[in-house]
Amino acid sequence: MPETLTAPLKTSTGRLLRTEEMVINMGPQHPSTHGVLRLELVVEGEIVVDVIPHIGYLHRCFEKHAEHMTNYQQVIPYCDRMDYLASMNMDWGYALAVEKLLGLQVPERVEYIRVIMGELQRIASHLIALGTYGLDVGAFTPFLFCFRDREGILDLFETTCGARLLYNYIWVGGVSHDLPPGFVEKAKAFCKYFRPNIKELNDLLTYNEIFIKRTANIGVLPADVAIAYGCSGPMLRGSGVNFDLRRDDPYSIYDRFNWEVQVGKGEMGTVGDCWDRYMVRVREMEQSLNIIEQALEQIPTEGDVQSAVPKKIRPPVGDVYVRSESPRGEIGFYIISDGSTSPYRVKARSPAFVNLSVLPEISKGYMIADMIAIVGSVDIVLGEVDR
């Protein structure tokens, strides 16, 4: 008998399998993993006993690339490609960090443009998260509705900077283009059009009996576990922790707007279940609309958006960690400057990478079909997990 058949079976972490247990690979090619994620499931019948996530299939050495650029601005297109569903927020996070290193103040109009773009991007990103989540658990129509509404936002981005997905729009010290004529009116019209659609989504999916049965009381993440694992964004707020970097570690001009942080309340089951995380995203879209509408009212009509863009970026020696709130949570950039024109080291703390690490903790004891609901509720983008 070949030795491989007699050797004890192990998982990749070295855990010995019992006779009843079996290893199943979910992914890397699996529709519900939203990209190339491999989950090594140890199952006993239909029950998930252990989960070992394998990532790195999309690793493109962002940090190595950043060190090898000839100047700081050149890193921004790579930030775009990290979280390709929320490129604006990625660029913004990087720009904030470099501006902090330089001690740079950006013009008023730029701050407003960034807030408007960042919040539009948050809605667009949440729409994908919610639509594909419906798709994961078996509802096809909401997916189409969400993509239809996301088109409106992408059109706005396209009129502004020409790109629909990877914008390279927010630069250190400014933005690449001023708003085109008529943008404010178009954005206002979009807000007016989109607000009733959130109710439509709720009627169609959120309060759907089957959807609630699939997501309530599944993948419960208690608040203390969420904090210990460093979860952020809707993952953290879904667990009932009232914390949002836009309010609690304020950056840009978020203190000028009236809006509320949304937290999970356990309406359909337990606090911190999949439904709560889903619902936090739905409610955040409304809050983002509130912020956008206020910003569109207040935005100064005049101002050069590139007046503060430095000709040459040469920050003093030092290091800085700056974090901001992306749709998925805390995007932090740790940048070390050695006084030259390119960064000595850039570390990106990506929210989905950290959020995904809690997956083994919240999925033990559920069915395999629930795994799909749990992975979907974490809302990962593998481009950002693997960088």
Add this chain to the structure above:
Amino acid sequence: MTPQELSEKLKTKFGKAVIEVKINGVLNPYVKVFPAKLKDVAFFLRDDADLQFDYLMCLSGIDYGKGTLGVVYHLFSMSKRHKITVKVEVPVDKPEVPSVTEVWHSANWHEREAYDLVGIVFTGHPDLRRILCPDDYPGHPLRKDFKVPEFYQGMKVPY
């Protein structure tokens, strides 16, 4: 708690384990400690009633060049809303830092990443495997002296 009070507190508690405190003139105030004492300091930072650093924002492995590697911990307290940065440095020929996975669970994947890309060995880590690169990848790409290999598993690297 201000970084000043915090560093005083650490100094009185750990004395010589604190190598350097820098508060003024830097963007993020930091405390540099001996790697051997890191775990005690980490537990103290998390559990002390005045500090309560329960949230590890970021953990970065760094190659400082000149034979020094480093790990930087950015900490935040959810209840007290204050921050501190902790730094350790180790020589490149013995790059061992105690793991803080027990203290903050989020360190688990961050440490695996630092091990993978910079080659820092975290002693006491429950599952120290490569995370982003393939398991058989030669070397640690974020080391400053890393050269992209011409061949990987007999295949020509196309640049």
